[in-house]
Amino acid sequence: MEKKLTLETLARMVEGELSGDPSLEISGFGPLDSAGPGDISFLVDVKYYDQAVESGAAAILVGKKIAVEVDNFVRVDDAYLASAIIQNHFLAHPFDAGGIHDSAVIGQNCRFGKEITIGAQVVIGDRVTLGEQVEICAGVVIGPDVTIGDGSTIKSNVTIERGCELGERVVIHPGCVIGSDGYGYATDKQGFHVKRPQLGTVKIGDDVEIGANSCVDRATFGVTWIKSGTKIDNLVQVGHNVVVGENSLLVAQVGIAGSTTLGRNVVMGGQAGAVGHISVGDGTMVAGMSAIHGNQPAGARLAGIPAIEGRQWFKSATAFSKLPELLKDVRKIKKVLASREDQDESPNKEG
Amino acid sequence: MEKKLTLETLARMVEGELSGDPSLEISGFGPLDSAGPGDISFLVDVKYYDQAVESGAAAILVGKKIAVEVDNFVRVDDAYLASAIIQNHFLAHPFDAGGIHDSAVIGQNCRFGKEITIGAQVVIGDRVTLGEQVEICAGVVIGPDVTIGDGSTIKSNVTIERGCELGERVVIHPGCVIGSDGYGYATDKQGFHVKRPQLGTVKIGDDVEIGANSCVDRATFGVTWIKSGTKIDNLVQVGHNVVVGENSLLVAQVGIAGSTTLGRNVVMGGQAGAVGHISVGDGTMVAGMSAIHGNQPAGARLAGIPAIEGRQWFKSATAFSKLPELLKDVRKIKKVLASREDQDESPNKEG
Amino acid sequence: MEKKLTLETLARMVEGELSGDPSLEISGFGPLDSAGPGDISFLVDVKYYDQAVESGAAAILVGKKIAVEVDNFVRVDDAYLASAIIQNHFLAHPFDAGGIHDSAVIGQNCRFGKEITIGAQVVIGDRVTLGEQVEICAGVVIGPDVTIGDGSTIKSNVTIERGCELGERVVIHPGCVIGSDGYGYATDKQGFHVKRPQLGTVKIGDDVEIGANSCVDRATFGVTWIKSGTKIDNLVQVGHNVVVGENSLLVAQVGIAGSTTLGRNVVMGGQAGAVGHISVGDGTMVAGMSAIHGNQPAGARLAGIPAIEGRQWFKSATAFSKLPELLKDVRKIKKVLASREDQDESPNKEG
Numbered sequence A, B, C: 001m002e003k004k005l006t007l008e009t010l011a012r013m014v015e016g017e018l019s020g021d022p023s024l025e026i027s028g029f030g031p032l033d034s035a036g037p038g039d040i041s042f043l044v045d046v047k048y049y050d051q052a053v054e055s056g057a058a059a060i061l062v063g064k065k066i067a068v069e070v071d072n073f074v075r076v077d078d079a080y081l082a083s084a085i086i087q088n089h090f091l092a093h094p095f096d097a098g099g100i101h102d103s104a105v106i107g108q109n110c111r112f113g114k115e116i117t118i119g120a121q122v123v124i125g126d127r128v129t130l131g132e133q134v135e136i137c138a139g140v141v142i143g144p145d146v147t148i149g150d151g152s153t154i155k156s157n158v159t160i161e162r163g164c165e166l167g168e169r170v171v172i173h174p175g176c177v178i179g180s181d182g183y184g185y186a187t188d189k190q191g192f193h194v195k196r197p198q199l200g201t202v203k204i205g206d207d208v209e210i211g212a213n214s215c216v217d218r219a220t221f222g223v224t225w226i227k228s229g230t231k232i233d234n235l236v237q238v239g240h241n242v243v244v245g246e247n248s249l250l251v252a253q254v255g256i257a258g259s260t261t262l263g264r265n266v267v268m269g270g271q272a273g274a275v276g277h278i279s280v281g282d283g284t285m286v287a288g289m290s291a292i293h294g295n296q297p298a299g300a301r302l303a304g305i306p307a308i309e310g311r312q313w314f315k316s317a318t319a320f321s322k323l324p325e326l327l328k329d330v331r332k333i334k335k336v337l338a339s340r341e342d343q344d345e346s347p348n349k350e351g
Helices: A007-013 A048-054 A079-093 A309-319 A322-351 B007-013 B046-054 B080-089 B310-320 B321-348 C007-013 C044-052 C079-091 C310-321 C321-350
Strands: A015-020 A039-043 A058-061 A074-075 A117-118 A134-136 A176-179 A186-188 A192-197 A200-206 A215-217 A224-226 A301-302 B017-020 B039-043 B061-062 B074-077 B116-118 B135-136 B179-181 B186-187 B193-195 B201-204 B215-217 B221-224 B301-304 C017-018 C039-043 C060-064 C073-075 C117-118 C135-137 C177-180 C183-185 C194-195 C201-204 C215-217 C223-228 C301-302
Touching: A007 A015, A007 A079, A039 A048, A039 A079, A039 A309, A058 A079, A058 A322, A079 B074, A134 C201, A186 B186, A186 C079, A192 C079, A200 A215, A200 B116, A215 A224, A224 C007, A301 A309, A309 C183, A322 B310, A322 B321, A322 C321, B007 B017, B007 B074, B007 B080, B039 B046, B039 B080, B061 B080, B080 C060, B080 C183, B080 C194, B201 B310, B221 C310, B301 B310, C007 C017, C039 C044, C039 C079, C060 C079, C177 C201, C183 C215, C201 C215, C215 C223, C301 C310
Parallel strands: A039 A058, A058 A074, A117 A134, A176 A215, A200 A224, B039 B061, B061 B074, B116 B135, B179 B215, B201 B221, C039 C060, C060 C073, C117 C135, C177 C215, C201 C223
Antiparallel strands: A015 A074, A186 A192, B017 B074, B186 B193, C017 C073, C183 C194
């Protein structure tokens, strides 16, 4: 109840332009097909126009260039963004500190915030530091000397190895492994691989989110570093000594090989990869299932294996299906030219 | 012992044609090289012919078009299928209800079938419903309000998040994560990614099997839905709001991006991917390491990045290695044509 | 302290050529920028030359063909290998047997070495055998009849299913799943997939290391076999009945489909794949994100989808971006030839 907002306040929150009754009270958020009388909803695409008109929502957030005929709406630049801001407002709730579950096993000399939740079957090593309002879910294993900042959540069955340092408001989804050994070997003359000790750690900035079953390896020396605001999807591999800049997006099943540095606001599509020891500039976008084989300037748009400029790749990929025909054409042309050469030459010889 | 079947009964089970003694008693199943006197074995390929003749098996399931000279055999359309049916018959055993292990932590207001097994170190949230003959293996974490149907098995160290609904005879292999947050953000003008709350759940139909360390994300709103009979291999990523139709096969490391719908009996080869918000028709088959970038009709055969018609792709992929030579040829042709043009032109100029 | 070595001893350990004071005492190892007075460091690339000269290290391991002007150094063929050998010497420590944690749940009729560590919340099935100096970390689940050799470490939240056999000095990183069911179904006429029982196990040789969240499936019959000395990175999929030869390297997110055999010292780059039922010869190297579709001889160098000879692929991949231009050129050439044909023909017709 205490979360009620007038449509006017809400429009200000999302920097939108209000059309309708400014004093209308909004108490929740829902999608067009299920929003109720006190809810605000959102319309991002004209194809949902009919749903919008028929929706039970009290008001609607409407993206640019979409006409609507409803009594109350707020026009915004990005209806997804406005929705997210408003939803997060309505969903926010005070931290419910559950304390430490009886079945959890806690190491020595740990320092925990006053308000924390540590779930069942959790194992926490020695000298671990947890900030305020940290939640460690069931089945998590945290090694010694790990630090986790205020407001962070570690979901179930995650493993965080010794010495890793996580910032504030970090979310690590189930099954992730943070800080396991980097993949580093030196091969002797018999072909036997001698392990190079992995002595560094992992550093994760504020507001980072890492998807289920993803892996971030510890550095050989120094740190593997995921900077603040970066969001990583499921089943992503981040190799040792990688640096991922602020607010980057690594979509599912991406792989970044060791010692590569990504700039800020880099986007890598699903199943894309980058080789090791390269540098990718700020704001670069890489299409899914592409492979970056070399350094990239800021703002590049890349696709392909190896990745080239995106539009160029798209043209080549389109031409790819014509390759067999092209091959035939060229064979035919060669034949024609050869036969004409004969014709050209015969008069010469005779001449 | 009580599992003994006559060869006649067994031939009927697999709709096969019996050759030999119908009253022969069969009590087990084994591969050609280790089958014993009471066993039936199987022959799928002539290259194992010698093994078949020398096998200690009492009888053999033989695929179409394979000649054999053994006393007792059953000719079937698909020797793999017949083997699977018979093996499953011999391996079937009554459910061995182990009850709830002392170390398991169970929430409040749960409803469990009378015959269940809950392993050591399991954590189950509030209001969880487990059907009859459900097995929850060691280390599993199940969130609140999850429902699991009769005869399902959740293997070790799986995480199932709040509110997910699993059907009957479902098998979830170790390390899977079902129902973690979908990957959804809206980006503000500063480049900061605002999380879009993921409020839906995951619904899994009957007879679905999901391989080790695979992930199925919960929907933004509504459900991510794996329909009945679908089999998913290891390390597969299924994004939020994806629908996978009945009896589909997603081979290892496949990735399906958000809001994509696959039809029934779709097959995606290992490491293949599909972008988000597309629709793939029934029975479509996608080669491994291919990427679907747009809607696909039923029955398509696809390969490549982006995926095109399979045979077309194969021809182009074969031609690909000739590309450098082709480039040279065309350069040469251009030179020849240019020189002839000179020749052609020179008489004109002189004429 | 007792680990101190003279520079002479150390040079012998790495088969290096000493320059400087043979009696210099070395007590540790560190990277150039943090090595202290008693440490040895390493220089692998001339670009770190300045760091080497300014380093606080007492001595430096120097790779071939790199000039250095420091008082004490050891010239070696491979500075990475020499470093690894020396680091491992200094880091080696006696096994610290922690015994069995109170919260661990241990099955019946197990046989454990005298010196072992079993962490918190571990679950071990019946008839499990652990050798000497084995460490089972927190949250691990081990099925019945598993055998693990001397000196092996199973990191947190790993699952090892029934009957698998691990050699000596094996390291399994967090979240791995060893021995879950292979992906095998036979499809009936209604399109329903009947599970083929997976009755084999997994065998892992000595000195094998498997990265975080990787999966090795059990065989249908017989064994899936990772031979000694092989190193597997994170999120790798090894299908049922696969054999990986000695000292092979499978980089992150590689996938090997069922019944494929890799030789010894095979290297597969990140996100590469191999289809099932093929054979890949000793020493073959496969570029990242490539797909092997057929048998390969020993020593092959492969890249592409499907993989072809590496240099050939590189040339074709380079030519790929010129494909649209090539298409235009050939169209133009065809037009020119057609118009000339007209010219050629017209005199004939007129003649």
